[in-house]
Amino acid sequence: MSLPRGGDWARRHGKALAELVEHLPTDHLHGKVAATVVVTIDRDDLFRDLGVAHQDTGEDLTAGEARRLACNAGVLPVVLAGASLPLDLGRQARFFTEHQRVAVATRYDTCAAHGCDRPAAWSELHHEDPWATGGRSDLDRCVPLCGFHHRRVHDPTYEATITTDAHGIKTVRLRQREGPPG
Structure with missing residues (x-):
């Protein structure tokens, strides 16, 4: 070649x-x-x-x-909030689906962490409300984070603040905690 x-x-x-x-x-x-x-x-x-x-x-x-x-590829029409793909699965499924991953990739260019330039295509999908404590695997609760920032969100020595703009796009700001995790 x-x-x-x-x-x-x-x-x-x-x-x-x-x-x-x-x-x-x-x-x-x-x-x-x-x-x-x-x-x-x-x-x-x-x-x-x-x-x-x-x-x-x-x-x-x-x-x-x-x-x-x-x-040379299959063409998947992206239909957000349409009836053709189940994008919100509630508590029935622990992990986000490939259809949800595609939908997220059409909305985000990069990791949702403030200032991160890693492509959204490389991201891991984070539950805004932890699934283990009753959160749902719904598209509107999904936050794309690169591996580095996803680990920080789950690190008890960091505090994460997630904001959502008028278009439903989330931004995560991380700050290291000053005292012991709590």
Whole structure:
């Protein structure tokens, strides 16, 4: 496989890796595919070749690049709060589902911790209200956190404050406690 011409080293190698991943066989993998790419773009923009597609990693693609990716992938329409996917599972399920993970990735670019730049696609899903104490695995109670910040939220030496804006986007602010945990 030859590397694409032009661009810097990281971009060329990234494109080469993407090309490799796109051509991996999927007929003998376990229940999940090796990779999932979530791309959000307005339907009309996709077909008119206008605008950009936004990935769950925080990067943007042209509409043409998004169409090219769709040639070799299944297309999952993202329907938030629609009837086609069960996004709120209440106490029936301990873990958030893959459908919920996709929905979260369309709403967040990065980890919800204030100032963190880790892509939301790399995040772990945290229950705003702990499941162990009666919290639910509902989409509106889900907070995407990178591994580092997820560990801090559960660390008793840190205090976490979660705020939600008018659009339902959560921000987590962490502060180390001054005294013994309590």
